[in-house]
Amino acid sequence: MTETRPPIISLNGVSKSFKDGQVQAIEDLSFDVRPGEFVSLVGPSGCGKTTLLRLIDGLVAPDRGTVLVNGRPPDPTYNMAMVFQSSRLLPWRTVAGNIDFVLGLRGHAPKARKSRVQALLGAVGLREFAEAYPHELSGGMQQRVGLARALAVEPEVLLMDEPFAALDAMTRETLRGELLRLWDRRRMAVVFVTHDIDEAIILSQRIIVLRPRPGRIDAVVPVDLPEPRWQTDPRGLPAYADLRRALWDRIHAMGREGVALEELTGAFGDEP
């Protein structure tokens, strides 16, 4: 049913290099994301995950190939939002002020903004910190504000760059649940970058494994686990273990092909 709709994100033969071609970040990469689909990108550090998100967001242009979002080249007025790898909050604005800022950018009426800001801060558990400045928050709390800010604009496409990497296990677990619940209700397309295989499996419908130098697709792994996953934890299912092993095998193969092993272990933790 969803397959018949045109993809909301479509990358075709995309290449991107930096420093006048000295660093080939991404080479000849193609994939589609369907509307409302939750896709994870996994891969070792430096394989171009952040660059891919920036390409989709229209912050950088590809050297070759095309990036289409909603059928058009990405354009900042389209309702897309990014959760950055570091929180990128405006240090001179309060937590509430930071969320208000992007609501203003997206043209929300000033009157409607206030209650919306409150609701979002409640959702990420930071209601009491509305008037605090970012430097008064812990790194994990700042990251949660970054998440609230992206969700505030109710994006059609949500790009997330390792949003939970800096959080403690407990908060991470809670926020994963929150994200899934929200996604279940709003059904925006999500492109979620992570280093964590388990996180990728729990959250996504499809996992794209990338390999580094230059960034290319190594494997595309569909996740056929029952949904909604915020109600039942899939980690006990036999299918989960199989999937995890399959993913690990892909990554292990990458190691045999000459990707430095420390990079992989750094990226994926211990072998199961």
Next chain:
Amino acid sequence: MADQLKLDTDAPAAAGKTRRRRNAGSPRGSAGYERRRSRRIATTWQVCILLALIAGMKILNTTSGNLVMPSPEAVFWQSVEMWADGTIPRALGESLTVLGLGFILASTSGIMIGILLGGFPFLGRVLDPYVNAVNATPGAAFIPLIIVWFGLYAEAKIALVWLAAVFPVLINTTAGISNANKDLIEMAQSFGASRWTLFWQVMVPDALPSILSGLRIGAAICIVGTVIAELTMAQSGLGGLMIKAGNRFQMDRYFAVVIVMMALGSLITIGLRLAERRLGRWRVAMQDGG
């Protein structure tokens, strides 16, 4: 064995008690206590140095005479007299007029031009060598020209102060804007900020700490510029008072004026630092380790 057990269970309780007692001695936490303590020691030292300086003046005065160094009490009584008969207040008023107007003009025009050059980087690049050339020229080099254009009185003095102070303000403003945090700019672009919003709501606020330090440097230069103007143009204000006393070898009068200048300079710098701390609250807080 029983004793051993008793000892073991008692040990943590005792440790807890001593810890609590130590905390009660410094209720605000030991970091604040340490800071206050070191501040008190610093103040003690500062007072000691002041006393040593006064003692040194006195010794130099008794060994070498009034011309080399006036006695501290002579300077004190001369100060009292000059404040009482209106000499210093009048001179201070004249100096503050030149200083204040020069600073206000330099800061407003410096910030405005700086924002313009920061907002239009091409313009900034084109004008860069000229800005640098004028900035690198000592303010005193412009005195003859300013005298020809503006005369010898307040206008000319204000012009000199403005010219000396405008460039540090301008350069810091432009630098602050062109060095604005790229990550924050990208964030705002990603949420669809227009160029106008990006500039006024991200780049200019991010440049504020840099603008404020430009103002602090500019203010310090204004003080120097005021005194130079008062010495080299029509003698007036504190500078004029100082040079007159010096020329007549009235060293006690001279010192009384110098002390006022020192106090004025310190007050202005402290005031601006406070303003900087308040307006650039987030930056200062980060440096304090928050």
